[in-house]
Amino acid sequence: MTQDRAAPPPALSRVVGKLGLFTLSFGGMVGSAWIVILGQWLDQAGPLGAILGLTAAAAVMIVISLAYAELASRMPAAGGEIVY
Numbered sequence: 001m002t003q004d005r006a007a008p009p010p011a012l013s014r015v016v017g018k019l020g021l022f023t024l025s026f027g028g029m030v031g032s033a034w035i036v037i038l039g040q041w042l043d044q045a046g047p048l049g050a051i052l053g054l055t056a057a058a059a060v061m062i063v064i065s066l067a068y069a070e071l072a073s074r075m076p077a078a079g080g081e082i083v084y
Contacts, residue, residue, distance in 0.1 A: 016024070042050040 042053060045053060
């Protein structure tokens with residue numbers, strides 16, 4: 001009987017540098033802070049203000065989504081925003 005030895009797993013390469021780590025951390029802080037601030041704004045706006053605010057945000061997101069859809073059809077490459 002021969003012993004079947006598995007190859008050692010490949011080592012992970014360090015591809016995220018100091019600047020990349022900073023941008024990920026900063027993005028995480030900003031990304032979570034807007035949710036907290038938005039909740040306070042919607043509480044102060046009342047029901048009608050919340051409806052208007054969320055409707056305006058939906059309209060902006062639709063425009064952004066259409067822009068991404070147009071870019072994706074013109075540049076069919078993997079990579080997301082980095083490609084655009």
